Amino acid sequence: RLEQLIRSVKDTIGAEERNEIMSDEQKFEAFKQRAVAHNEEVYGAEIRAKYGDQEVDEANAAVMNLTRERYQEWTDLGREIQERLEDAVRSGLSPESEEGRVLCALHRQWLTITGNQYDPAKHRGIAELYVMDERFTAYYDKQMPGCARILRDAIVHWVK
Template sequence: MEYSIRELADLAGISTRTLRYYDEIDLLKPCKVNENGMRFYGKQEVDLLQQIMFYREHDVKLDVIQQIIHQPDFDVEEALKEHLSVLLKKKERILALIRTVELTLDDWKGAYHMSDQMKFEAFKESLVEKHEQKYGKEAREKYGDESVDASHKKILNMTEQDYERFQNLEKEVLRQLEEAVKEGAKPDSETGKRIVMLHKEWLGFTWKEYTAQAHNGLVQMYLADDRFLQYYNRNVNGCAEFLVAAVQCWAK
């Protein structure tokens, strides 16, 4: 069965503009175009669009999706298994959060006593799972399973105060980086030193042992990985570069 661009857009719940853009960037080409310029899509294109939408649901960028699905050895079955695995883990996180909300409501009503530790367990488990999905493979290859598992354990064992400090430190590092870059501060200045000390403290919540060498190695990875670059430079360009240079100066 073939679909016009309008029919496929309606079927998938997306806009015809999106499909035209996918055609322009060679992500999803129609199987044919008639003499009037009307695009038509067949079964292969429908299946490919489904894959694209699965990856988009996981926040994968379009250029990365293009590299994945247009590989000669792209395996649809394996891709579907991967999607299922990711979605099941996401389901587990959501169910854990739902359970936390339910228990918190019971606690407020006096029907159940919820410890302070329990109030944050689901959030910490969700954080660990997200880190594992995003960076787990690379981290395990680079540092080994024992080191990564130990880091996850430290997160799960955080007290309420530790978890709050850990979350706030991450935000504070980014805030001060953005201010430093906007104000034209130098990485080797006292401002740079202060940011490095905050970043070091933040790492201490998850690292089994701190070393300046490991700190430098980590921030160098920030420059090589688009995910980290986009995180640190999301509001102000140059933040990731400032952090790397500051760590080189002040990590001890």
């Protein structure tokens, strides 16, 4: 994995130095590798200590295996979830409502686009992180406070 990242960085630098135009596929591969490298640099030690090398390596591999189409689907779905969360908070919807059920289902789909096996206990655990870890809360609440909590509450209610 590290060799692949180094090769990609060297290819990107070389293309820049030669004023070459990288193909969209090359750009996408470099983007994924930068994203994985950034995640490792910022969170690697913490998540490896908490979840283990195998779990983190599998998550990184899942990102690296995404096609552009699946990546676009993943980001579009993430955006839809965020917009629906903000609408739910704005309108005071209950996490136990039909919209709460839909949010929960969309979040499940978002979690599994990268190829991860669905596990209800992990889904609930991830949802708890959204309110326990201020970094996750800040991400979901960046535009409207309360989004992380309503997502967590919907998942807790609907995932059995």
